Amino acid sequence: MIVNSRIPVKIEKMAIGGAGIARHDGLVIFVPLATPEDELLVEITTAKKNFAEARIVEVLKPGPARRTPDCPVALVCGGCNWQQITEDEQRKQKEALVLETIKKFNPELNFDYLPLQPSPRVFRYRNRIQPKFHNGRFGFFARNSHEIVEIDDCPITEEVLTKKFPEVRQWAADKKSRELLRLEMYISENEEVRYGLITDEDDGIGFSQVNRFQNPHLLETTLNWAGDTEFPQVFDLYAGAGNFTFPLMQKYKSAKVTAVELNPKLVERGRGQNKDKRLSYFMSDVESYMRRATIQKQDLVVLDPPRAGASEYIMRALAAAEPQKIIYISCHPVSLARDLKWFFAWAQKLGKKFRLERVQTFEMFPQTDHVETIAELRVDS
Ligand SMILES: C[S@@+](CC[C@H](N)C(=O)[O-])C[C@H]1O[C@@H](n2cnc3c(N)ncnc32)[C@H](O)[C@@H]1O
Incomplete structure (x- = not known):
């Protein structure tokens, strides 16, 4: 495959x-902004030994799920990469991708794979965004670039935030900075719009679930899957500001609850929300915490790591501790699949019997390829 060469291709599926x-001559070609079953004329932009990347020159025959995005900058903005695909097809692709990825890493695992849970909103769902401002331009970075795509609106963002765009643009302009300004806008817990700068010293408010319309379903499923047995101890690893911690505390009224989170601002918010003696909120890296954790066989562990996933050490320590149930919430199917592989490999080495009970994908980030997944692991007795 030669860079700049043009070839006709047909898209099989999304990656x-x-x-x-x-595929062309047995080589995989990745084509951004494509849609399944599209017939395209593409130009090769990167050629490697095992794969190539290409850009669309012309849509020769659109796939059945291709549509023209409503957002005028959808095809250049770095924010959404699936607006050209209908929501039904987005869901189909995500559901298939998560299953395929788990199976690829763990071909021997059998589990219940539940139908994807759609998001109540497919637009106007984001409650936290990070726009940029530079040289009078307000917007988001373009795809694979630090050029700013100017915007007046962002259709995946809640309207209370987008209505404030003129005010925030003016606020940023008044700083009269020559530097690129990284901004953050979000809806606070008491429904107020807040905004500010992200700097080297201040990295913003930290993690929060961006889709508050879907988050209750994620919580509900986690609590349902955790079950009705009382656990002596409940561990919420990568707890953030306590999104799962507090509902777990409410459900398991006699359990000793431990939340572990690295970001000091989130720990402070979590600690501030609840002074119950049953709760210990640790500011710690989860791996360091696991070196002294006291997880027992009757306990519940919930973990919700960032995109990079947990680590082999953490998965090994969890297998060794053998809690009766583990609920793993993931925002990246590859790290989930890899962590499951580590977990089962170590469980086998240590002579512990677990099974992957069920897995379900959640549409948390419509119009993008990002997907949330919940997996339940339990001791196989
Ligand atoms: C996907 S978020 C989940 C947060 C929380 N469960 C929620 O639903 O809001 C992952 C969290 O892990 C935290 N984190 C990242 N790396 C960590 C580490 N090595 N140890 C502990 N926490 C970490 C992040 O600050 C973030 O709050």
Whole structure:
């Protein structure tokens, strides 16, 4: 495959990372902004030994799920990469991708794979965004670039935030800075719009679930899957500001609850929300915490790591501790699949019997390739 050469291709399906996949002479070609079954004329932009990347020159025959995005900058903005695909097809692709990825890493695992849970909103769902401002331009970075795509609106963002765009643009302009300004806008717990700068000294408010319309369903499923047995101890690893911690405390009224989170601002918020003696909120890296954790066989562990996932050490320590149930919430199918592989490999080495009971994907980030997944692991007795 030669860079700049043009070839016709047909898109088979979407890939992790969001590009469409085509094949040519046995080589995989990744095509951003494609749609399944598109017939395209593409130009090769990168040629490697095992794969190539290409850009669309012309849509020769659109796939059945291709549509023209409503957002005028959808095809250049770095924010959404699947607006050209209908929501039904987005869901189909995500559901298939998560299953395929788990199976690829763990071909021997059998589990219940429940139907994807759609998001109550497919637009106007984001409650936290990070726009940029530079040289009078307000917007988001373009795809694979630090050029700013100017925006007046962002259709995946809640309207209370987008209505404030003129005010925030003016606020940023008044700083009269020559530097690129990284901004953050979000809806606070008491429904107020807040905004500010992200700097080297201040990295913003930290993690919060961006889709508050879908988050209750994620919580509900986690609590349902955790079950009705009382646990002596409940561990919420990568707890953030306590999104799962507090509902777990409410459900398991006699359990000793431990939340572990690295970000000091989130720990402070979590600690401030609840002074119950049953709760210990640790500011710690989860791996360091696991070196002294006292997880027992009757306990419940919930973990919700960032995109990079947990680590082999953490998965090994969890297998060794053998809690009766583990609920793993993931925002990246590859790290989930890899962590499950580590977990089962170590469980086998240590002579512990676990099974992957069920897995379900959640549409948390419509119009993008990102997907949330919940997996339940339990002791196989
Ligand atoms: C996907 S978020 C989940 C947060 C929380 N469960 C929620 O639903 O809001 C992952 C969290 O892990 C935290 N984190 C990242 N790396 C960590 C580490 N090595 N140890 C502990 N926490 C970490 C992040 O600050 C973030 O709050």
